[in-house]
Amino acid sequence: MLSGMKVGKNFWNGAEWYLTSWRSADDPSPGPYRRALDTSGLPDNIVWEGDAKTYRAGPWNGRWFSGIPEVLTYTNVMEYEMVISPRETTYSYITKPGGPLTYIVLLDTGVVRRLVWDADARAWQTYFQGPRDVCDTYRKCGAFGLCDAGAASTSFCGCLRGFSPASPAAWDSRDTSGGCRRNVKLDCGGDGATTDGFLLLRAVKLPDAHNVSVDRSTTLEECRARCLANCSCLAYAAADIRDGDVRSGCAMWTDEIVDVRYVDHGQDLYLRLAKSELPPPSSPQAFPTAPVVGGSVAVVVVIVLVLVLIVIRRRRGSTISGKLQPCLSLLSFFFFFSSFQFLRLLITAAYANIHSTLDVPGARSCALSFPCIEHQLSPAHSVTSSSAPAPIVPYVDLLTLREATGYFSESNIIGRGGFGVVYEGRIPDGRKVAVKRIIQSPLLDEGGEAFMREVEVMSKLKHGNLVQLLSYCKDGNERILVYEYMKNKSLDLYIFGEDPKLRDLLNWERRLEIIRGVAKGVAYLHGLNEEVIHRDLKPSNILLDDNWKPKIADFGTAKLFVVDQTNPTLVQTAGYTAPEYITERYLTLKCDVYSFGVMLLEIVSGRKNRNTPTLLSDAWESWNQHRITELLDSAVAQPEPELLFELDRCVQIGLLCVQQSPNDRPTICAVVTMLNNSSSQIRAPKRLVFDAMTEPRLREADHSAKEGASSTSNGSHTIYLS
Known part of the structure; x- marks a missing residue:
């Protein structure tokens, strides 16, 4: 459907205009799907498969179809027109002068897409797709x-x-x-x-x-x-x-x-x-008006009494003013107190009206501009928000940890990383713990002041998607952190492992939940008053508990290995490093977003970016060509259609996170919103020019450059016709 075309019905001659799909991607004969404007009741764009509805855009509300809020972002480049008259009911759009080329297509799969030409990328970008997720499936939840x-x-x-x-x-x-x-x-x-x-x-x-x-x-x-x-x-x-x-x-x-x-x-x-x-009368869903009305009546009564006393005082003179003075003072107090209470009730009612979506099961604070934190988690918003300092985690002596780990026995090693070795241990109370023995390094401060500062910060971080720090040890050159034990170990064992049974344990539902959980954990770190940049997000730093809930590890350890915090020289794990950090040592929150995007695509594909240098560009091609199934991990059963929508959207989010420029990447808070609210708009990612194949060349060029430097120096409307 091109600009200026219309869909709908002419009631005088019976003509109807609608879209019909192809039979298949390479067969242009009429297919089983059609997209037509339902002109009975409120106009609605509906996709039909034969006589069955499969998707609705939502009733026209005078400005847009109520289920497609994305159109609000197009009003600067196009206008929408709905004509409702005894002669016809039709819908059309007009591209404004200078606007990009765009069209609407009904695919052979029954999916509707609006495509817009991106002149910079010289490619058609998807600006809207419907159905967009499982909830767009017609009658998904049945009546009521x-x-x-x-x-x-x-x-x-x-x-x-x-x-x-x-x-x-x-x-x-x-x-x-x-x-x-x-x-x-x-x-x-x-x-x-x-x-x-x-x-x-x-x-x-x-x-x-x-x-x-x-x-x-x-x-x-x-x-x-x-x-x-x-x-x-x-x-x-x-x-x-x-x-x-x-x-x-x-x-x-x-x-x-x-x-x-x-x-x-x-x-x-x-x-x-x-x-x-x-709901009870106090509920915002029950339209609370009685408290406000009652408050206003009380204020009016007090005002009337004050005015009466003032009139009496003026008529009788000052001879009795001394008797009236206490009454006037008391009434003045009640006047100001009632006014304050009335104002408070108005604010409360307005606040309750705004927040009424929270009383609907399943509604999230994302809709209220708090997209990163769910109510059931309720973490502290700042590690320094309390007037009294939070208690640091307990100190554990070195001998206790040696005994707990079999004197750091090789048989008890459960993980190795760039910052140390992790041992399984059992402390005197019988609990299993993970003991991280940080490697000896000249980068560590001799006195341990930086270590203790980080321990204090880490001990205050409380979130369901962070591994909990339990205790610490600083003895001589030893720096040891004790964490809660994660039974299912690290994520990389399941997405990169050679055992197909392990890979199959993480079905698509679990993988999506892991992605959402990691995003929430990173958003918590980024949302603190003292922002915490993880610096080394990767699957081996994501641990899984008994219920497969993801928990981020090493969220403070990486900082200990930075020589100069104002000019960090931490070498991050290859394959997860943002390009601006490689070339400029420019470390920001968006570096974590980049690492998260790489990890997201690895979780979906089951392929390691470092071992598959073209993973990012392959992901972009699969998404752009609408062949997302080619990217998915073949060790897991093919997803059902409703999950395929989510995975397609997930890949699109991952591609946004790994954009070349930090300015083109979303914040992690926006990522949480997009992952948890499938009706939120996602812009199309640009073609990628940086991946694991170009990373070594960037590092080499950066190294050469540094050596050289050291040697030298709203537009929609409805027309109603009667």
Whole structure:
């Protein structure tokens, strides 16, 4: 579909315009998929396979299709137009003068893509793809179900409040297509009287709007009253959001609610529930107005009393002013106190209204500009935030550690790295621990001051995706750190190992969870007031606990090997080093982002970047040519379609992380958001020019250069026609 073309229907002559897929990638005959504009109810772009819906863009809300918030980023280069009249209902877009070339295509797989020409890369880049993830699968969660793509893979679907799985056994087996049933029947008498209320669902793609009742001339308040008066009305929403914060028009659902999901910049949906199923009045979802009204009434009463006393004082003169003075003082106190309480209630109500998505199961703080930290983790935001210093981890004497490790026996070695040897040990209380004996090096400070500073910092870091430091030892030249023991050892054993059984243990769901967990851990380190740059992110530094939860190790050790913190010369592990660090020794948070991106692509592919010098460029080619399955680890069974969407998106994120320029890489906080919220927009990565093959040449050129230097010195609109 090119700029200026339109899709939709002409009701006068019966003409219809829609997209049809090819039969296959090399067979242009008509295929099984078509993308057509549903003109009944609220207009919606829908992909069909025969007579079955497979994907909806979401109802048109006056500015965009509610399930595709990405269009908000295109308004500077194109305009969107929806024409709704007795003659036709059509949708089109127009590229603005000077804008890039773009088109929409329906692939033979049923996937819709908007491609934009990147003049710099001289390639077509994908700016949007739908379905984008598992929650875009039509009716994924059945009737009255709600899909959250940011939830764990085992719990994408949940029932709306007031509903329960129609078949608990089917849901237990992860078959959610049967949907949910209402717990308590609605109260709707013949006279229209009812005790029902509405639950506010924020930031959702509106349900399938085929045959909904639409009235664009009414207000949202009138819509609520109409819905309550109609025993068949199950939910309502604004039909038009063109006027910014003012929502107008009325869309009422009288059939089952299907295909609802969370989405960035989603809309408000008001779901009808029995009184007993509604949140308590104090809940932000229950529209708390009584406290504010009560507070305002109290303020008004106090003001009236103060004015009355002032009038009395003026009329009777100063002879009784001494008697009135205590009353006036007391009333003044109550006036200011009531005003303060009223203001506090207003702020609280506004804050609760903004944060109401947190009361919806599965909603994350990402939607509230805190994308890096989940509520259940609640880590300290700063290692120096407390007024009292956090206690340092206990000291352990050298003899105890020698005995715990069999005097550092070779048989107890469970890992080796650039910073030392890790031993399995058993301390006197019977617990297994990991004992890291840091290698003797002239880079270590003789007095151990830097070591102790790092131990103090590491002991304060608390996060579910960091290996916990338990104790330390500094005895002479010995520097030893004691960590919690990780039963499943390091990640590299499973993604690079030759044993196919070990590789198969990390199925795609586990690999995706590991990627998300590592990103959260790095985001925690980067988000501290005293930013911690890991400096050596790689699979061997990612440990796995009993439940395969990833935990980052060595997040403080690398810093001990920097000669000068203002001009770091740490040699990072080859294959994970950002190009700007190789050539300029420029160490920033984006160096960690680069290392994370390499590791992400290794986890997905099962290939080591150092052993496969073209891994990064191969990944870009596979993603750009839409052949992502060629990149995936062949030791793991091919993913189901819903997981393939996630993996494709994951590779795209990894490619953004390994961009040549640090400015082109996202922050790790943005990475967490993209990984956990599949409706968030991801820009297309540029073609890669740096990989493990070019890295040695960069290092050599950098070394030669240094030797030489030392010797010498919003655009959318809707047209309604009656």
